[in-house]
Amino acid sequence: MKLSDRVLQEEDIGKMRRTHYSSEINSDLHDNEAIIMGWVSSIRDHGNMQFVTITDRYGDIQVVAKRKECTEELFNQIQQLKEHASVAIRGKVKSQVKAPNGTEVIPLELRVFSMAKKTAPFMIQSKTSIGIDTRLNLRAVDLRRNFLKSIFRIRNTALKAAREFLSEHGFIEVNTPKMIATATEGGAALFPIFYYDREAFLAQSPQLYKEQLTMAFENVFEIGPIFRAEPSRTNRHLSEAISIDVEQAFVDYNDIMRLLEKMIIFTVDSIKETNKNELEYLNLQLPNLELPFPKYSYSNIVSKLHEAQEHIRWGDDLSPQIIKNLQNNRTDAFYFITDWPTSIKPFYVKTKGEKDEMMCESFDLMYGSLEISSGSTRINRKNDLLKRMKKQGLNVDAFDYHLRVFDYGVPPHAGFGLGLERLLMAITKCDNIRDVTLYPRDIDRLTP
């Protein structure tokens, strides 16, 4: 067997374990041995010297192999490494002013767990990259780019912050079923399933369940998937998204707006504190948000649109495009649009009262022209709910399993649903929702 044939032998990890992460390799370890593990993110071959960057989840380490200082076998092995190979290197740590972290590792042993068999169709080190579809087809490899790793570390912080905030405000976490018997908000955009011998649907929101749960728990939240059979191809819609759903008893939509804006600020501040490196890498400066967020009523927005000569009637929905035309000064700020027409909000949203049934106690949280969250005071009495369901042409019988609990004292309650990916778009300034989703789903994409 030639020496070079032995190089590509892949080995199991066996009893070998990492002794240090990249972030732990510093000049204090000078002349000590360390075992590092990770993947090969770059190789520079200078003939008698090889520079190999090993990347683990905390960062990079430079490995420098000199022909004079290595065994021939080891130098040979290192020479044949490819980007993306999964490896362990046992080596000696050396202080080295010229190295990226002030230290480098001189290899003594290389173990290859899994060779790279192909060359990736995109550069790992670059922020901008090729078309998203090529990348999504090889998403797990794409995710090794620092750009995306930074985004998903920020996402992790956002999730932690939202949970911490809600928990400290007395909310308990619940999980409600994703396989349901009837459409929540009436018919549109549902994925049908075969449920044993019956037809069922994927939940487009935990709305009715979280409302019911205020009866026993008062304050509940759920963070989980929602499913919408969106027929459109846009950069802000997914077929499967993560929703932060919150519901609270004995309050109205004003209390909920105050809760939501505080949650947003807590989340943004947590990211600022936790993800300094990621923000620097992404070249992002997060704003200092102030309470309260500006509020504009729907009617006020419509008036402004009329002043701007836009064609819109009171009662029409506000498209992102029309808001963009209006909001050219506020493209990067959070604000609320409140008191929407009852007719374009779901049946469970409470109106502003008997004298004002055209408008409802509702809000959208916007970021520029992007809708981040929607919330409202809900109807808590059966008769009001029945009246509205009939008005919206829903089949009341199909909701019997829900309506029956309204015979047992459902408290006044209000809440919101927030699209986690939308919030991340706002925070990371990504234009395409697919970039902030690990494995996006849309009308064209079901894999990976």
Place this chain on the structure above:
Amino acid sequence: MKLSDRVLQEEDIGKMRRTHYSSEINSDLHDNEAIIMGWVSSIRDHGNMQFVTITDRYGDIQVVAKRKECTEELFNQIQQLKEHASVAIRGKVKSQVKAPNGTEVIPLELRVFSMAKKTAPFMIQSKTSIGIDTRLNLRAVDLRRNFLKSIFRIRNTALKAAREFLSEHGFIEVNTPKMIATATEGGAALFPIFYYDREAFLAQSPQLYKEQLTMAFENVFEIGPIFRAEPSRTNRHLSEAISIDVEQAFVDYNDIMRLLEKMIIFTVDSIKETNKNELEYLNLQLPNLELPFPKYSYSNIVSKLHEAQEHIRWGDDLSPQIIKNLQNNRTDAFYFITDWPTSIKPFYVKTKGEKDEMMCESFDLMYGSLEISSGSTRINRKNDLLKRMKKQGLNVDAFDYHLRVFDYGVPPHAGFGLGLERLLMAITKCDNIRDVTLYPRDIDRLTP
């Protein structure tokens, strides 16, 4: 209008807000006014005195209305309250040694947000209750029982503890798609969906996705729904459950067992510390768990079964019943069964090596005869994976979207999936998995 007609008038919450939770009403507030809100959990009518218990999410307060001390209208209103009504009471706090919490509230004003229209088919105050189906049909009302509220507060702690533990061990939280193109573990027990114009399935586990994500993030976890079209009717299976899924790079199943047992202990200890009241109410004494959990190899269990004259062949799966026959001394303890036959574990599970391909690096975490979690070292090289998939008769082409990332250096990795509801059964000693699930789904039940 008669006085009694006005009683049942339901009102909106308007600007009225709760000033104190039940837990905040104490003798320090003697002679002060307070507004409490909640639902009526009991009423005792003593003619000239009414005792009404108002329950909020922190507990109960006794309201005492004396005919002599109330307006006629207020006394009348209170007399007509029904259990479950959702109400606010403004009243004066009085120290009262005989009252449950040493204080009671003398009402000055009652506001009814939502009357109870029916009498619930079960008693709110009792621990044992009628058949589970009657209760599930009215689940939101059933959940007002202290028994269930205690269980779901414990569940909330378990979720928080698991997340805290994993986060502190360097895991980041991910969410992977629930709508997928192919079966993870080969065909069985999947719910089909209509995905636009294609067939797709609900994910029975995030297995392949979490494995892929170790390439970029090394340590990942997901807590989310899994879907299994279980055809059986048992007390330990659900069609939709919450799985705590963990995957880690550069380790094997021994490391993962150590991680898992520490996570269980951290979770149980968190519950002991956080849920003292709930544990007392449920009359539960949680064990002091010690590291490491006992480990028995599959072969060892089979030998023991042979000694006990049970009919089993090496290679057969271990049914709960057969384990029950064996484990009569360990019905309430956690332990591992390790090194299972390769043939009864999924294709991605790594064997014990070339000399021992019959056995694999796998474990089940058991609690008595209940399987809580399953884990293993995974295969990280494409050829090994292809070999096993073909052996198990899987359509390799259908997994192309997964297999292709194995050309780019997938690290050695291992992990587990843990059924949250199963863990809660073990902790709360509930025999029926439906009791520890807010809205259970099974072959017979799709609502509420």
